[in-house]
Amino acid sequence: MTGSREAPPTGPLASFARTADFWARALAIYAGYKACQAQALALRALGWSEERLKSEHWARQHSQAAEQMYGLCVGLRGFYLKTGQFLGARGDFVPEQICRKLSLLHDQVPPMPAEQARVVIERELGAPLESVFEWIELEEPLGSASISQVHKAKLRCERRRRRDRPFLRPVWDLLRGGYSPDIASGSPPVDMQVACEQGPKDGVVAVKVQYPDALPTMALDLSNIRLAAAFLSKTEIRFDLVSAVDELAAQIRLEFDFRREARIMDAVARQFQKLNHRIEVPRSVMGMVTDRLLVMNFLDGVPITRLERHTQNLSEATKRLAAKRILSRVSEAYGRMLLLDGLFQADGHPGNILVMKGGKIGLIDYGQSKRLPDSYRAAFARLVTELGSGDEQKIAAALGSLGIVTEREEPRLQAKLAYGMFDTSGKADPFDPDSPIKQMGIQKFPPDMFFVLRVVQLLRGLASGMKVSDFSSAKQWAPYAKEASRQLRDVPLPASLSAHVYGLP
Numbered sequence: 001m002t003g004s005r006e007a008p009p010t011g012p013l014a015s016f017a018r019t020a021d022f023w024a025r026a027l028a029i030y031a032g033y034k035a036c037q038a039q040a041l042a043l044r045a046l047g048w049s050e051e052r053l054k055s056e057h058w059a060r061q062h063s064q065a066a067e068q069m070y071g072l073c074v075g076l077r078g079f080y081l082k083t084g085q086f087l088g089a090r091g092d093f094v095p096e097q098i099c100r101k102l103s104l105l106h107d108q109v110p111p112m113p114a115e116q117a118r119v120v121i122e123r124e125l126g127a128p129l130e131s132v133f134e135w136i137e138l139e140e141p142l143g144s145a146s147i148s149q150v151h152k153a154k155l156r157c158e159r160r161r162r163r164d165r166p167f168l169r170p171v172w173d174l175l176r177g178g179y180s181p182d183i184a185s186g187s188p189p190v191d192m193q194v195a196c197e198q199g200p201k202d203g204v205v206a207v208k209v210q211y212p213d214a215l216p217t218m219a220l221d222l223s224n225i226r227l228a229a230a231f232l233s234k235t236e237i238r239f240d241l242v243s244a245v246d247e248l249a250a251q252i253r254l255e256f257d258f259r260r261e262a263r264i265m266d267a268v269a270r271q272f273q274k275l276n277h278r279i280e281v282p283r284s285v286m287g288m289v290t291d292r293l294l295v296m297n298f299l300d301g302v303p304i305t306r307l308e309r310h311t312q313n314l315s316e317a318t319k320r321l322a323a324k325r326i327l328s329r330v331s332e333a334y335g336r337m338l339l340l341d342g343l344f345q346a347d348g349h350p351g352n353i354l355v356m357k358g359g360k361i362g363l364i365d366y367g368q369s370k371r372l373p374d375s376y377r378a379a380f381a382r383l384v385t386e387l388g389s390g391d392e393q394k395i396a397a398a399l400g401s402l403g404i405v406t407e408r409e410e411p412r413l414q415a416k417l418a419y420g421m422f423d424t425s426g427k428a429d430p431f432d433p434d435s436p437i438k439q440m441g442i443q444k445f446p447p448d449m450f451f452v453l454r455v456v457q458l459l460r461g462l463a464s465g466m467k468v469s470d471f472s473s474a475k476q477w478a479p480y481a482k483e484a485s486r487q488l489r490d491v492p493l494p495a496s497l498s499a500h501v502y503g504l505p
Helices: 012-047 050-076 078-088 098-108 114-125 169-176 190-196 214-235 243-253 258-271 305-308 316-341 373-387 392-401 412-420 437-438 447-465 473-487
Strands: 135-136 148-155 203-209 282-288 293-297 301-302 344-345 352-358 361-363 368-373 440-446
Touching: 012 050, 050 078, 050 447, 078 098, 078 148, 078 214, 114 135, 114 203, 114 293, 190 282, 190 361, 214 243, 243 447, 258 282, 258 293, 258 316, 258 344, 301 305, 305 316, 305 352, 305 373, 316 361, 316 373, 316 447, 373 392, 373 412, 373 447, 373 473, 392 412, 412 437, 412 447, 437 473, 440 447
Parallel strands: none
Antiparallel strands: 135 148, 148 203, 203 293, 282 293, 301 352, 344 368, 352 361
16 A cells, blocks of 8 residues: 545635546546547548457557546545446446556555544544554554545453452443443543443454545535536436436435444344354444444455455366355345345445455445335335346336336336346446447436445446356345345335436436
8 A cells, every 4th residue: 555645625725626636637538538439430440340449449548547547536535536446346347457447446545644543543532542452553554445444453451350340330330221332422531441341352443533524525526526427417328327426425424424334334233143154244342433433343354356366276166166155145245235124335345345264254334324215125126026037027117116217118128227237147338339228218216226226236346357157136135035025015116206216307
């Protein structure tokens, strides 16, 4: 990891400069592609084959754009970094050169300087680091992203024998209503006795700390992305990208509330408590959660982005078997969250997935989480069931019951669209002239389903990157869809709830 994150400048002039910087970089990338398209037409007329255009002409443009995109994401960070992380996971349609470069954003982002991290953590805990941790790795964070970074540490706990614990302490705890996870608010200092009693047995934790002044920067970035989305919706992609950005904006603001993240993370951990031999979710350490700091138990695993270098010595057959097993477990986790409970981790990129000992999966980072309303959960369960049937008429009807409205009714294309959006066995390349989005377009798309769409695209990107070609998330999720349909049989479907559906003006 090279370089470090500097605190963003603030004020109207700084905002203007940042906006100008984004548009200068973005328009340079766009103009490069439009020029390349024009040149490709001329070269085709001169007799260049499609293969030669791809391997020589377009490959050169993709490599140049990859460097430009990476420079934009790392140079400006903020929401642009999140966008780059998403594109870096989409090997199924993003050009290889761009995907390979942007995949570095999943776990190789320049962090906040160690001294700045120390100041923020001490302010939030209301105590010197040395009184809270035996050690903390400030110089080398576990990971750094758009709004926060994470450090490995060990709690400073007195090694006392069990009988040394005050006999009346449990009774006193009960009488006073127990300890609240909101004790640590920067002042008074954190209660180490509670943290040590309720935290991990080995005391090893992950400390997530929020960057100062990140929210105003993110809000500015979203306004620029919204303008870009409106432009692309009218010129390149017949899809309501603006509503997608609006839904992201609503979720991003929630991501800055680490208390909320801790509650959701603990709730999801309880979902998987009986499956923790296959899927594990961190739990917050009681008394060590504030608005800008979250301490949780440390999951010891390898980011899925680095898995390949840890399996180099395995045979190809073993690699394929391991890849299928890991992908299946990641998909299982998301299928259970989406269909059986509705509360799910919505920040879908590979940097948030760990592969642990024995092939167990660790899911981290719950800042961007969402609860899918029961009406949409019921409709999505119906769609997953129909995707398994293969009946185009029924799939088109199920797609409509979600509130997704296409420019025209054509079951064959609507079914193809449904597979592309909501099953990993389909294909969703918005730039492919033969894609259903290009052929008929989408007039209305429910904001509540954008993050479900994002989850499926994550899984498809993983399948492509792991070279698993015969995987269907809809097929794996069929039992969960059946159970969800049983639970929600009396819930009205969202097609009748027009207030939840937003269309293009």
